[in-house]
Amino acid sequence: MKNDFLKKSKIPVFLMVLAVVMNNGCSNSESRSGNNLEELTNDASAEIRNTVQTSEIAVEQPPFTEGIFPCNDCHSEMVPNPVRRELVDMHDDISAIFDHDSENRWCLDCHDMNNRDSLKLASGKLLDFKESYKLCGQCHGEKLRDWKVGVHGKRTGEWNGKKEYLLCVHCHNPHSPRFKPLTPEPPPVRQEDIN
Amino acid sequence: MKKDNSRRSFLKNISLATFSALALSGCDMKAVDEFLQDNFRILTKEEKDVIVKNLEVKYKEKYGKEFHVSDKPAMDGVSFGYALDLSRCVGCRRCVYACVKENNQSRDPQIQWIQVLQMEKEKGIDFAHSTIHYNPETVPEPGHFYVPVQCQQCENPPCVKVCPVKATWKEEDGIVVVDYNWCIGCRYCMAACPYGARHFNWGEPNIPKEELNTEMHYLGNRPRMKGVVEKCTFCIQRTREGKYPACVEICPVGARKFGNLLDPNSEVRYILKNKRVLVLKQELNTQPKFYYFFGV
Ligand code: SF4
Numbered sequence: 001m002k003n004d005f006l007k008k009s010k011i012p013v014f015l016m017v018l019a020v021v022m023n024n025g026c027s028n029s030e031s032r033s034g035n036n037l038e039e040l041t042n043d044a045s046a047e048i049r050n051t052v053q054t055s056e057i058a059v060e061q062p063p064f065t066e067g068i069f070p071c072n073d074c075h076s077e078m079v080p081n082p083v084r085r086e087l088v089d090m091h092d093d094i095s096a097i098f099d100h101d102s103e104n105r106w107c108l109d110c111h112d113m114n115n116r117d118s119l120k121l122a123s124g125k126l127l128d129f130k131e132s133y134k135l136c137g138q139c140h141g142e143k144l145r146d147w148k149v150g151v152h153g154k155r156t157g158e159w160n161g162k163k164e165y166l167l168c169v170h171c172h173n174p175h176s177p178r179f180k181p182l183t184p185e186p187p188p189v190r191q192e193d194i195n
Numbered sequence: 196m197k198k199d200n201s202r203r204s205f206l207k208n209i210s211l212a213t214f215s216a217l218a219l220s221g222c223d224m225k226a227v228d229e230f231l232q233d234n235f236r237i238l239t240k241e242e243k244d245v246i247v248k249n250l251e252v253k254y255k256e257k258y259g260k261e262f263h264v265s266d267k268p269a270m271d272g273v274s275f276g277y278a279l280d281l282s283r284c285v286g287c288r289r290c291v292y293a294c295v296k297e298n299n300q301s302r303d304p305q306i307q308w309i310q311v312l313q314m315e316k317e318k319g320i321d322f323a324h325s326t327i328h329y330n331p332e333t334v335p336e337p338g339h340f341y342v343p344v345q346c347q348q349c350e351n352p353p354c355v356k357v358c359p360v361k362a363t364w365k366e367e368d369g370i371v372v373v374d375y376n377w378c379i380g381c382r383y384c385m386a387a388c389p390y391g392a393r394h395f396n397w398g399e400p401n402i403p404k405e406e407l408n409t410e411m412h413y414l415g416n417r418p419r420m421k422g423v424v425e426k427c428t429f430c431i432q433r434t435r436e437g438k439y440p441a442c443v444e445i446c447p448v449g450a451r452k453f454g455n456l457l458d459p460n461s462e463v464r465y466i467l468k469n470k471r472v473l474v475l476k477q478e479l480n481t482q483p484k485f486y487y488f489f490g491v
Contacts, residue, residue: 150462151470152490154449158437159461171448181333182447185288188327189305 057148059165062129069129071116080113099176110135110174136168143168225249235374235413236364247413254418258404265412267435269368275429276369276456276463277440278472279343280490283450286311286334286341290442290451294345297430297441298416299408301400308394308427309442312342320475345442346371346392346427347475347483354384354393363424369456369484370429372414380422389476390483393426429453456484 084106087095091107112120119127119135127135137144146152150163153171157163172179232238232246247264254262291309300306312325316338325342335341352371355363362377363384385393399421411417412432419425430440434453443451454461463486466472470488 146490149465151452151465152449154444154446155462156439156444159434159439159454160437160458166449179285179448181335182285182287183332184286184330184334185292187288187330188291188307188310190328 057165059167063170075116094175097176133168232376234377260409262409264417269366272457274369274456276484278452278463278466278486278488280450281487282489282491283448284341285448289445293441293445297408299402299418303401304398306394309343309345313339316340344390347390347485350482353387357383357387370431375419375423378423389479393424395424396421
């Protein structure tokens with residue numbers, strides 16, 4: 001009966017994983033430190049793992065600018081330059097708006113120098129763009145915690161079932177995260193204007 | 196006593212006679228059925244099913260589209276709760292219009308179940324100094340915050356108490372509903388509601404045919420008539436099917452949260468446990484199940 005139900009509704013694996021995560025009060029693999037340290041040292045030298053398959057939360061596709069991904073299409077041909085600088089030839093549109101602790105941070109604090117198709121945690125661990133929330137959570141831990149339980153940010157779908165999350169970067173431009181003002185919809189008709 | 200009885204049966208016979216006359220004169224029997232229909236709450240499942248089927252036919256004739264009218268009852272073990280993050284809402288009114296569309300509210304004369312109040316940060320929550328007519332280029336406006344107000348789905352609803360014909364009541368899952376067929380339009384409930392959440396159809400409601408939402412619930416977003424009261428039902432046609440209300444899904448800042456208060460793992464329960472929460476006009480003991488919180 002139970003199996004039947006699962007088969008019929010084709011619940012994706014990540015949702016079940018999510019359910020487990022929620023039941024454990026948000027503990028994820030990072031808190032099981034034993035394996036983790038090993039994993040980290042392995043990972044630092046290893047090629048990027050395809051973290052999408054291990055993604056624990058159902059998210060929408062990251063909002064890339066048209067035609068910009070995979071980054072390696074261009075970057076694999078280039079010799080990486082690790083010197084902190086303001087970009088002028090390429091990505092100057094990002095330099096122009098960059099406002100995310102810009103005094104202390106630049107591209108390679110979040111993007112990996114050797115594999116541009118992945119992000120990088122402070123630990124050196126590589127990260128798929130689909131899991132960018134982990135990167136954000138390094139500084140905004142409280143927000144990450146609220147997001148995981150669906151309290152910060154938007155969820156759509158079913159209140160008692162399958163839900164879809166937006167990534168942090170769907171609402172906050174990672175290079176300029178402050179929420180931008182919106183044009184309001186029209187106010188209601190005034191009583192005196194009703195015929 | 197006996198006299199009384201005979202007077203009653205006399206009246207009964209008159210009305211019967213009138214209706215048979217109507218029926219004979221070719222008047223729509225369905226309209227007569229509808230007129231004689233009992234209060235929705237005391238109907239059997241079978242009777243309800245017939246009624247909603249008839250409505251589907253009637254709406255199809257009227258609007259030329261297929262409709263689905265549900266009479267789905269409350270789920271067991273569910274009590275709905277809503278939470279709105281006052282530290283996030285920017286007052287953009289996306290929720291207002293998503294609600295109008297989802298719930299088939301009249302465009303002209305205009306009816307809106309959600310009202311977004313703009314307040315001054317310096318004054319705090321102060322209805323007397325709030326406005327719903329703010330209209331700047333962009334929101335949020337500096338020094339202001341926003342309090343969207345809709346039916347608070349009170350545990351102790353004053354509107355239900357005052358209705359002289361019991362046309363409005365609280366369902367098992369906590370949603371306060373109106374049987375539009377039973378409402379006599381006296382508007383006592385509007386006077387009793389401390390949140391201004393009930394709205395009256397002073398004129399014939401108007402909705403462009405192509406914008407009608409065809410997924411309906413008898414107690415929710417089916418088209419209303421002139422002379423009846425309506426209000427937010429937590430999108431009963433959506434939430435009883437497991438979906439989030441329309442306002443939750445549209446809000447661009449994710450300020451709106453919805454779920455089952457009886458489920459300790461729900462978003463609303465997390466908020467009640469971990470955040471600073473308030474209800475509007477707590478002193479009136481209406482016990483709203485619409486909570487405002489500060490997510491920061
Ligand atoms: S859509 Fe969200 S942010 Fe906009 S007014 Fe409604 S609750 Fe506030």
